[in-house]
Amino acid sequence: MNAPAIQRLAIAAAVLGALLAFALFAPARWLADGIGSASGGRVQLVNARGTVWNGQADLLLTGGEGSRSASALPEGLAWQLLPAWQGGPALALALRAPCCTPQPVQLQLRPGLSETALDVAAFDSRWPANVLTGLGTPWNTLRLDGSLALRSQGLGITLASGRTRLHGGLDIDAIDLASRLASIRPLGSYRAPLRAGADGDTAQLELTTLGGALLLQGRGQWVGGQLRFAGDAQAAPGSELALTNLLNIVGRRDGPRSVITIC
Secondary structure: OOHHHHHHHHHHHHHHHHHHHHHHOOEHHHHHHHHHHHOOOOEEEEEEEEEOOEEEEEEEEEOOOOOOOEEEOOOOEEEEEEEEEOOOEEEEEEEEOOOOOOOOEEEEEEOOOOEEEEEEOOEEEEEEHHHHHHHOOOHHHHOEEEEEEEEEOOEEEEEEOOEEEEEEEEEEEEEEEEEOOOOOOOOEEEEEEEEEOOOOOEEEEEEEEEEEOEEEEEEEEEEOOEEEEEEEEEEOOOOOOOOHHHHHHHOEEEOOEEEEEEO
16 A cells, blocks of 8 residues: 555544544533523523533523523433434433432434434333422412322334324322412322323323312323313312412312313
8 A cells, every 4th residue: 555545544544533532522511502402491401511422410491581480400310322223223312310210211212304203111200390390381380399200101202294193101190299379288199191092193181189188180182292181170178268379370260160271
C-alpha cells in the first residue's frame, strides 16, 4: 500500500473514531433539550449529567411555556439507553426513579417512517401525587397530597398516520388523597383501570371509590388520542359541609353532586 493510500485510510479511521466518540459521549443535556422541546416544556430534565446513553437528572413538571407552576420529583431519575433490534432498529430504555420505582421501568422505542411504537414492559411503581401540581390547571388549584400507584402487565402506544393506538392496560390507584381545598384528610382512595380495546383505537376507563369521604365515580373512553369522561363527585353522609368548596370547584353542581365532564 502506497503512502497516499495509507494517509487516506488514517484520515478515514480518525474521522470514524471521532464520530463514534461523538455518538458515545453525547452529553445528557442534549437528551434533556429534546424532551423539553417535544413536551412543550411540560417535562424538563434539569441539571442533566452523564451522557445521552447513561445519565441522570432532576425531573421537573410544568404547565408549559409561560406557566408559573412547577414541581420536582424527589431524588430525580436515571436512565440507560441502548441500541436494540426488534424486527428493525430500536432503542431500549431503562428508567429508574429512586423514590418511586422498586425496579427500573423497561421501555422500547421502535421509530419508523410510517409508524412509531413505544412498548412498556410490566412494571409496578408508586409516585407522590403532589408532583401533579406543576402541570398547572386544575392540579395547581387542587394541590393534591397522597400517592399514585401505577402498574401494568404491559402497555403499548403506536403512532401511525396521525392516529394513536393503545394496547394492553394500566391500573391507577390514588391512595389517601388530600387537597388544600378540604379540611378532611385524607379525602379517600380511588381506582381507575384503563383497558385498551382489541383494535387499539379505543380504551375504556372506569373510576371507582375504594373508600373515603369524597365519593367519585365515572366512565371514560380514550378515542383518537383524546379522553372523554363523564362522572360525578359527592360527599359521603356527614361530610357535606366540609367538602362544599371542593365540590364547587371540581365540576358543575347539580344538587348534592358535582358533575365532572372531560371532552
